[in-house]
Amino acid sequence: MIYIFLFLLGAMLGSFYNVLIYRIPRGMSIVKPPSHCPSCKTPIKWYNNIPIISYILLRGKCPNCSAKISIRYPLVEAFSGFLAVLSYYKWGFSITALGLYVFFSLLLVLSLIDWDTFSLPEPLMLGGTFLGVIISVFREDFSLYESLLGILAGALPFLLIYLYYKKVRKFEGLGFGDVELMALIGSWTGIWGVISAVFLGSLFGLLYVLPILIKHKSMNFAIPFGPFLALGCFVGVVFDGWRFYLTGF
Structure with a gap:
């Protein structure tokens, strides 16, 4: 059960990492406005913003304008969940595990920003x-x-x-x-x-x-x-x- 919990927690944090990856290079606030479709600007309802699951249920499309949602979003969420599980599996319940999860998450966010913009x-x-x-x-x-x-x-x-x-x-x-x-x-x-x-x-x-x-x-x-x-x-x-x-x- 602890692995399931950690994966879900990591996936939820991965959803936030997607916000950082998209907004920081554009000079946008990471708090406002709330999550919305980049194409039609419609706010995303909470039940359409569940990590990984919502992407599958929506078949990778915005429910309002049918614009395609990048596969990167669920992949980042899933990988963040994997990182949480991996950190606990390798280093146990410790400061090291928590710290290295944060570090790996930073590398994930920075890598995707660099890949998109050639900047860190x-x-x-x-x-x-x-x-x-x-x-x-x-x-x-x-x-x-x-x-x-x-x-x-x-x-x-x-x-x-x-x-x-x-x-x-x-x-x-x-x-x-x-x-x-x-x-x-x-x-x-x-x-x-x-x-x-x-x-x-x-x-x-x-x-x-x-x-x-x-x-x-x-x-x-x-x-x-x-x-x-x-x-x-x-x-x-x-x-x-x-x-x-x-x-x-």
Whole structure:
């Protein structure tokens, strides 16, 4: 029953994450107006706003204007529910589980915003980094020292790369948002989370880009790096045994 409860709770929070993903890049309030159809602006009734279930019952369409509702909405809700269950399953009833659920949720929201807009909202990243430092004081598996060291290890190399492209090459080869994202990752997961984000994130990014390169035979396209860094960190934290194969400790 606890897993069912956590999944439902996570799905409800996922509904709020959808609001953040849609409204923050547009400079809209996350409180007002209430949830409404983006096409016809009709307020969504509570019984049409039940996570996952309403999408299925409405067959993915607005009940007022029949505009298509993106499949992303129920997927975000379902994934948020999965994250809640996963955090409890792996870290039990603990500050670590609660903290990492919040961290994974931040990565989910930031990744989708970055995917849509090629930008990462600074308030979420700076606030998330500060929260990561604060929570590190209370975690059983992590320390304030590891959090601060993780921020330095994550932000400094990316800052140097950013400055190199900006000052020497005279173009933005790496967004400053990625520098802040690596600081956020380091504050929650330390050096190993940073290594996972860079190593696995680069691997996932390469696997995504290769088919595009083969198909179009051109490099005249851009992809956001943030979602791949986030995915690499997530996989590295959840399956942290991979580091033992690399280092032996």
